[in-house]
Amino acid sequence: MKVQPHLIFSALAITIAGFTTGSAIAAIITDWNQGNVVNSGPNGSGVYVSTIYNKPTSDGSNANTSGYISYTLLEGAAPGLKVVNNALPNPDELDPAPGNPVDNCIMAAGPSSCNGEFQSGKRFKLDQTAFDPIDLVFNLDGSTFATDNDGFYRMFQKYGNNTGVVLGGYTIGLGFGIGDDFIASGADDGLSFIDFGFNPKESEFSSLFSQGLFGTDTRRDRLQGYFSAERSGFDLAMVTEDLFQTTGLFGGAFGYEALFSNWLSYSMVPDGYFYDDDGDPLTEAILMAHYDKASGQWIMNRALDADGNVLTIAEGNEGVAFATQMDVENELILQAANLNLAACINGAVPPVACLAGVGTIEDLAKFNVTYFTNPQAFSFADSFVDNDLAYTAYRDMATFTLRITARVVDVPEPGVLTLLLVGLILLSQRRIKEYIKGNSAQV
Incomplete structure (x- = not known):
């Protein structure tokens, strides 16, 4: 069977395992820890913003931000993101996309549910505004799921570029703490991404631009994408067990890369x-x-x-x-x-x-990212409370951090630029001398 090029990389889920000795208890993600988040709004367009900082803060002072989550009250609610547990599937509201229904998810706050209708506003809207990482911290406890709950959390994320410059992609990694106190998860420390296989479904693991712009919906009677009938998005690949990244764009003759080169910022998209x-x-x-x-x-x-x-x-x-x-x-x-x-x-x-x-055309600056978390194997042994690794930033509860980092477009190193400039100057001087010499010979 021929595998589509953009699906050759493995699909991912996140597993949080025991950090210390002791029996493991199924961990439940309870909520979004907002110790580094400041809520504001609405602005003149009715948009509310939850700004994410690199330090714990209540007003943003002495801290920097590289991103925010936004929402409106038409389809969302404060603070823009929620964790849903035991989302008992309702057959009347299931999204017919492959891979559904799901038992738990991390999604946009608001009336929609994990298994809500197609285009019901399930994706939380995360925008990158600068080039430092965005750290989303999630709280955990040692509760157990019902026996028929698989413990997986589907991540419904929309990711936009509001930096004012083109971007080359992104990375998503795991760890603890935020900002300068962030400690990346290491090999065999109990926190890692898990390989689902080489041919994942889009509803399991993907990074895709709007289907209204690129793609054909074979499950619904909808128009093909405006720019192309072929899907377009980012290829993804594992770097380590705790980090995955984009490796380029795909999409064919009229894909995103062919038309726009790199990931545009909102200020750059066409009308x-x-x-x-x-x-x-x-x-x-x-x-x-x-x-x-x-x-x-x-x-x-x-x-x-x-x-x-x-x-x-x-x-x-x-x-x-x-x-x-x-x-x-x-x-x-x-x-x-x-x-x-x-x-x-x-x-x-x-x-x-x-x-x-x-x-x-705002959707040219943002795309949908889908992956799963699975914190079932998290260890809550007594000695865990003294584990500085997991309590770097938040010592009052067990947490883990999802770190999202934009990748700027690769440019030559300063030394390379200097050499290119010197080469151009020398070439110009040589051509000037040849021109003068040639004209002198004709006199």
Whole structure:
């Protein structure tokens, strides 16, 4: 059987095992430890933020941050992330994606559940703002699960680039404590990633850009991705048993790397023209065209039929080109001849299909990350309370840290840049001398 290139690396789960001698008791992740988190908001757009710092703090003083978790009250709740135990599957709300249902998860705070409907807001939104690690600390206790609970936690994470520069990928590692006090998990210390095999399901282990931009949903009647019918995302590989990282992008001729090179920041993503097919502001509008900076044109990869149904007509930058966004808008109005398309009006009754206009294509700066944790084998022997390794930052309870670090795009070392500059100067001087010599010989 031929294995797809982006699935050749192993899928992962996290296991927390005993650090000391003594009998092991199944460990339950109780909640997100916010000893290094400050909550604020809402801002003018109704967004709340839980800022993550590199030291324990109540107001951010004497500490630095490289990221935050954000949410709105439309689909989320404070503090933006929650741990769910014994999420008894409800057959009426199961996501039909492979690998579900799950018994436990770490997800966005809010009304959705581990096994909630597709696109029900399950992923917590983590944005990277600087280049130091983001440390998420989780509390543990020695409770036991019911016999029919497998003890696994599915991680529903969305990861965005808000650094202002392109990024080359990321690493996710395990350890204890935060910031300068962080101690990485070592070999055979009881904390490690576990190999699930060489052909994981996307719902088990993946790092993928929005399927609305790249991919084809074979399980649901949905449009193929705007830029490509092929999925695009990051390849993943083990570095050690306690660390995995991205190893590059995949996606084919119209994949993310082919179109945008590296992972863009929010401030760098192109504008798009959007169409709201149901007039509901709570559902996502459909991307119809994008602005291509290289050509200075608007490219339309989708079109409308006379009744306003969306059609895919091209991929990548191969769609119909228009000089302005107004030309795109006029074309959509002409195509949907049976509708009277106009700009969307908030609170329209009844809601009707409308033109949502121009906005940034935010999903080009963020993607979904999925993996599992399994803390069943954590040891709560009496001697564990004196284990400084596990209590580096938080001495009042057992914790572990999930460390997420952005990887900047590789650039030549300063010495290499200096050599290149010297070489260019010498080459220029040589060509100037040859030019003068040649002209002198003709006099």
